[in-house]
Amino acid sequence: MAIPSSAPRYALTRAVVVSFFLLFISFTLLSSYHPPFKATLSKFSPFITSQTPHPPYTVAIIYLVRLSHADELLGSLASVNVYLPLRDPWPIILFHTGDFDDTPVQDDFLASLREKIGGQSNRSQRDFSDRVEFVKLDWVLPEGIPHTKEELDPVSPSSWPGYHHMCAFYSTKIFFNPRLQDVTYYLRMDTDSLFLEPLCYDPFEVMHARQRSYGYLGIGNDAPVVTKGLWRFIRDYADSHPEVESQLNASKTWKWPTGDVDLDDVPVSGYYNNFEIVKLEEFRKPEVKEWFYHLVQYPEGFYKWRWGDAPLRWVTTQMFFDMDRETERLCGIRYYHPYNYLEQCECVPLHP
Template sequence: MGVPKKFFAIFGVAAGILLYLANSAEYKLPTAENRFSGYPADATPYTAAVVYLVSVMPGTRNPDQLLQSIPRMEKNIPWRYRWPIVLLHAGMYDAVDNQLDFLSRLRDSANAQNLAPEATEDLLRRVEFVATHHELPEGIPADGVVDGPIWNGEWPAYHHMCAFFSYKIFNHPRIRDLTYYLRLDDDSYVREPACFDPFEYMHVNNKSYAFRDSPPDMGWVTEGMWPFVSNYAQRHPEVERTLERNGFEWPPNRLWPQRFGEGVNFPSYETNFDLVKVPRFRTPQMTEFLHELASDPKRFYWYRWGDAPVRFAEVNMFLDVAKEVHRMCEIPYAHKDRPFEDCECVPLSG
């Protein structure tokens, strides 16, 4: 008796599914159980992640720059441990098909940059897609024009980003229990091989914050920031003392609050390279400050306060800058088309 044609059709479909699953095995999406690829999480002296905020608004966004950034970071940093690469997104990678397409393109980009095949597959396994949604705070209109905000360009995506990295990230479920995170932008590039792992550097040297450059932020986009920090410090003597020990410099006429600091640039840490020891930003003292910072959303959505000057304020208000902060010029780095100034890289001993 001949085999029915229906059997061959069913067999063909089943074989196709098995072949698809076999070819897709390397694209296994990370879960809480397999997040730290290649070693048990409790065997390491700290936990860490490289973090990209790839979108803050619904819809798609061109990933071409990100697809260049990730392999360069992987290839040029001698990681001691294989930490996850967390892609925070506003829904653009909710669909598994979109995740698989991104990973396929990431493999092609890694191959084009001569990443070793085994390193490429390990990299793919460590990519996490984490949905992170951003809502306009109560009282902030969707069009962003009521009451004449200082700057409504890239509305409201840029403002969401600034608020997220200024304070929300420290309570994010995927971030809050880490020891360290390194935030990079999708147009951040590690240009050439570095001689040490930045997370290991932080651990060995007991550092809490590292940055790459520190240009000031313009006074017209930091309106009200000087009086805010000054008033908070005056109400918290321990913060005032920390600022003084760190050599924090105030504009003239601090004791005359009317128009204090108006139009004066605010110092900042450029946060497209932002290396943070998370527990130091989750202390009760820091949490109290972040809560007050978040209490008036106009700071970010009307006055366009950036996370760069806010980060400078946080670090100088609560950390010992001389002991805990490092300008990590040893990492050959560029943002957009601008290479940053480098310094000699000395390998870590041991």
């Protein structure tokens, strides 16, 4: 009897081994491949991580910046990177008026930022600098405002018109900026703002869990020299809007000037809003928008008398918010700004 050939069996075995080997190589290559991360953010989508479900809100950290203050901005961003415990690496938006228009300028700044912080953030798998966006603002003097200091004679000529533009921007325009259209909360920082120690909670989670519309650290006041006419302006608005007058009169923290006093000598309270967390939709309600429209119809308030965004933020929350239920003093945040004096209160974790 002829002995059967082993060739077909060998060929079959070899084919199986080769197929298995190729399959193993393919799986190894696929599992080790990670597509490159795109540094350019989509216009409105924040970063998300795959480790945790996306929260039911969106966030942006915002600055208004100038190239001449780049060094202190780098320090502020470094403190955000180290000490702000966010569950998601949200975008950081640098609003500017042209200083950062050119791509080489942006690239140089981001390279300096990477050098400053030493690579990735403490919380994110993404490089911290990849979260930064540059958004240009086009500021022009409103109709009716002279284009020279000599003709206008503003109260604060040394800072005109840049600081006055800033006050108008943060008082009214910020809420309607297209870049923030789909953002739930923003955290404002100034270039000379610094976190000094780790926070014991995510402040946005606090705002969301407690259903707050405005978060702050402290309250001071603006000097009467830069609030001339503001008390009369508020009084006139309240007189023509009974619901606003009723709200102010019912507030435990609102005080009208009383007695025989010159209103222009009475300071107006204001938040230290170089740090603030704002729920944007609450400042877009029709009744609030009407108040903002009234403000911008009197541009002299910003551009001649230098009404500030700090007292106007205080006035706005007093007019339209339940101060007990809708505002939150964010305790335990160790924060520095040259012009703030903050009484510290204990940091209590949201989830002990």
